[in-house]
Amino acid sequence: MCLALPARVVEILPADLARVDLDGVTREISLALVDDVAVDDYVIVHVGYALSRLDPEQAAATLALFKASAQAVA
Numbered sequence: 654m655c656l657a658l659p660a661r662v663v664e665i666l667p668a669d670l671a672r673v674d675l676d677g678v679t680r681e682i683s684l685a686l687v688d689d690v691a692v693d694d695y696v697i698v699h700v701g702y703a704l705s706r707l708d709p710e711q712a713a714a715t716l717a718l719f720k721a722s723a724q725a726v727a
Contacts, residue, residue, distance in 0.1 A: 657699035658719070659712035662692055673698060676716070 660673035660680070669685045673696065680701075684690050687703045695712035696703035707715075 655699060657697045657704060659695050659707050659715050660698045661712070662690055662694045662696060665690070665692060671696075671703070673703075 658675055660675040660682075662671050663674045663679065664672040665684075666672060666681065669683055671682055671684050671690065672679055673682055675698075680698075682696075682698055683702045684696075685702065687696060687705060690696060690703065690706060695707040695709055697705050697707055
């Protein structure tokens with residue numbers, strides 16, 4: 654099973670790279686597969702690559718589901 658997570662772009666870097674934030678965790682990812690990404694956009698990230706842009710409301714709903722699932726397991 655593969656898992657892709659929504660993350661907010663906090664910085665655009667050279668060479669098709671970006672820094673993203675996921676609940677306080679920042680990572681550097683590749684934007685090579687997605688066009689026209691800007692700071693504060695949400696992207697779906699899988700194994701270090703942004704796969705697509707995501708509507709902020711969809712991102713919030715998905716992140717809320719992840720958070721609820723984590724609390725249910727704890």
